[in-house]
Amino acid sequence: SSGINAEWPLRPGNDLGTKKYTTVATAKTACIAASTCTGVVYVASKEFYLSTGHTMSDSSGYIVYFKGGKEVAQQSLTLTSNSYTWKYESPKKLSGAYSGKDTLAAALTACVSDSKCKGVTYASKKYYLATGTTANPGTGQHCWIKKEKSTDCDSALIPLL
Numbered sequence: 001s002s003g004i005n006a007e008w009p010l011r012p013g014n015d016l017g018t019k020k021y022t023t024v025a026t027a028k029t030a031c032i033a034a035s036t037c038t039g040v041v042y043v044a045s046k047e048f049y050l051s052t053g054h055t056m057s058d059s060s061g062y063i064v065y066f067k068g069g070k071e072v073a074q075q076s077l078t079l080t081s082n083s084y085t086w087k088y089e090s091p092k093k094l095s096g097a098y099s100g101k102d103t104l105a106a107a108l109t110a111c112v113s114d115s116k117c118k119g120v121t122y123a124s125k126k127y128y129l130a131t132g133t134t135a136n137p138g139t140g141q142h143c144w145i146k147k148e149k150s151t152d153c154d155s156a157l158i159p160l161l
Contacts, residue, residue: 093138
C-alpha cells in the first residue's frame with residue numbers, strides 16, 4: 001500500500017519525525033512499517049519525513065502523502081477554504097452537479113459566490129458545483145459540502161489525482 005496521494009500541507013514542525021529520507025518511496029516504506037506513522041511529508045528537494053499527526057494548514061506549502069490505501073474505505077474531514085467550512089467526504093458525491101471546473105480551488109471559489117451552490121463534487125477529472133447537501137455513495141468520487149462561514153485560516157485543499 002503506497003498511501004493516498006494528496007497535497008495536504010502540514011503545519012511546520014507538527015508531529016514530524018527527525019529522520020530524513022531522500023526519496024518518497026523509502027519514506028513510504030518506512031511509514032508502512034511504523035504503526036504510529038500517519039503519512040509522509042515532503043518538505044524540500046530530497047527531504048521527506050514521517051508524520052504521526054493529522055493537523056493541516058496551507059501556510060507551509062508542504063506536500064503530504066497520508067498513509068491509507070485499501071484499508072481506507074471512507075474518509076471524512078472538515079476543512080476551511082474561501083472563508084467557509086467544508087466537509088470533505090469520500091467516496092461520496094452530491095446531487096445536482098453543474099458547471100465543471102479544472103481545479104478544486106476554482107470550484108470552491110465559484111461555489112462561494114453562487115447562492116444555489118451547496119458543495120463541490122469531483123467526478124471524471126473535473127470539479128462540479130452541486131446543489132445537493134447530502135453526500136451519497138459515489139465510486140471514485142469525492143465531495144466538499146459547504147457549511148458555515150468561518151473566521152479560521154484556510155486549511156489545505158485536497159486536489160486529487
